[in-house]
Amino acid sequence: MIKAIEASGISKSFGATKALDNISFSVNESEIFGFIGPDGAGKTTLFRIITSLLIPDSGTMKVLGMDPITEYKELRKNIGYMPGRFSLYQDLSVEENLNFYATVFGTTVEENYELISDIYSHIEPFKKRLTGKLSGGMKQKLALSCALIHKPKLLVLDEPTTGVDAVSRSEFWDMLGKLKKHNITIIVSTPYMDEAIRCNRVALIQDGNILSVDTPQNVRTGFSRKLFTVKSAEKYKLIKTLRKNPEVLTAYPFGDSMHVTLIDGSTPDSLSKGLVREGINDAVVHEAEAGIEDRFLELMEKPQ
Amino acid sequence: MNKKVIYVKNLVKKFDSFVANDNLSFEVSEGEIFGFLGANGAGKTTTIRILSGLSKPTSGEVKVAGFDAYTQAEQIKKNIGYMCQKFSLYEDLTVKENIVLYGGIYGMKKSLIKERLSDLLEKLHFQEYENRMISDLPLGLRQKLAFSVAVLHEPKIVFLDEPTGGVDPITRRQFWETIYETASRGITIFVTTHYMDEAEYCDRISIMNEGKIVALDTPEMLKKQYNVSSVEEVFIKIARP
Incomplete structure (x- = not known):
């Protein structure tokens, strides 16, 4: 299979801070590849290297078969980049921004309209409006339209859904899914684990290291222990009690319940009994399927 | 958990002809974690x-920590804390300076500020950071500190705006x-x-759409009512414009 990106041993430091620590991965053509990790994990640094805006300290990279250091001019023509910070011209209208980006890349809006029509049609009724006056969801759609207007082979989206409400986020992922038919490779970063499921493959990234690369399904099934949910009306007491319990290996709050793993030889039944002894009588213990976030927590606990 | 610290009845807020809050009514109890x-x-x-x-409201009844929103706004301000993800602490001040500054703003006595400062540093295992600039702290530590500062004066209510955006799952x-612990103390x-995660x-959440509260219940009941497995799906079902 042809690779859209191949990275090997990439490191980048800023002073004493190691932003990326010897990371390697590859992205297939036409896949949606997610980098999932908290702020400060190195996602933006990596995206800046991929887009030729930053030179790594060491390692090699090929993006669309090109070297981002020596072939950056050709490479940039083929990349659509949506940075984390909204960076369109706020004092231009919607239409002016789109025309501007088309012109910079030597094309016209008409030529590639088909590619953006699904997305742009939502904001086209407001095309005369100043970009600074758009809502968050509309700005995001315009930014995506501008990143796509030159028909790039690789679309790079740095935290496109941060600060956007749940409805707009869901619509945004639907739009990315539709771009697949145009054979565009998409790399996207997000701090939100629940978005992993929308990607073909994800890399979990933390402190400049990639912890795991796999399909969302395989990341979940990589969870190595049996997982239980424990629920009680007295949440805080439950947390404290679980932490003290020698049968409990890990215990993390997940919404209205706790996700718990047990030491070898322990059972949910003996856990329930232990909780009753500590005065928690309403605890309900169920076996559960691990999610991406459970696996992320497990990988974070393991010494690197 | 029965004492009401927020009481809102038929709240309306208009900006000219635009109705931003359209007849809201809800109550929040002491020590409750309420998602808005x-x-x-x-x-x-x-x-x-x-x-x-x-x-100030255009009409309706609003009481916060027992004080009236029309006539006792200053008392309300003294009884609440606020933390948002984007800005809470001064980045070019140290940990200690931020705490002393906020303690002063809340009108706390110097001796009390000193006491809370040392409690806080100990509780957060922050001793080594006392004289570090906020800008030098990792995001997770900043958020913990920002929360502690928001409840430094033991307010009745603390408002949190996207408190854990962007941090790693363990932090x-x-x-x-920490939030559960604080709520268990009655805040x-x-x-x-x-x-939505x-x-x-x-404990309970309300969902607003076009100025109205369209749902208010425990996450569990809402999921049951809409027959879905997450609050996100509830939200998308009822808040899609």
């Missing part, structure tokens, strides 16, 4: 500004444990967020 959700532009910020004494859970937690941690 809604899409961008639904009217949440308007309500929070009223609840924190920064803006995030430590943060929620009411009022959370707004776009991230944060909403799952709340």
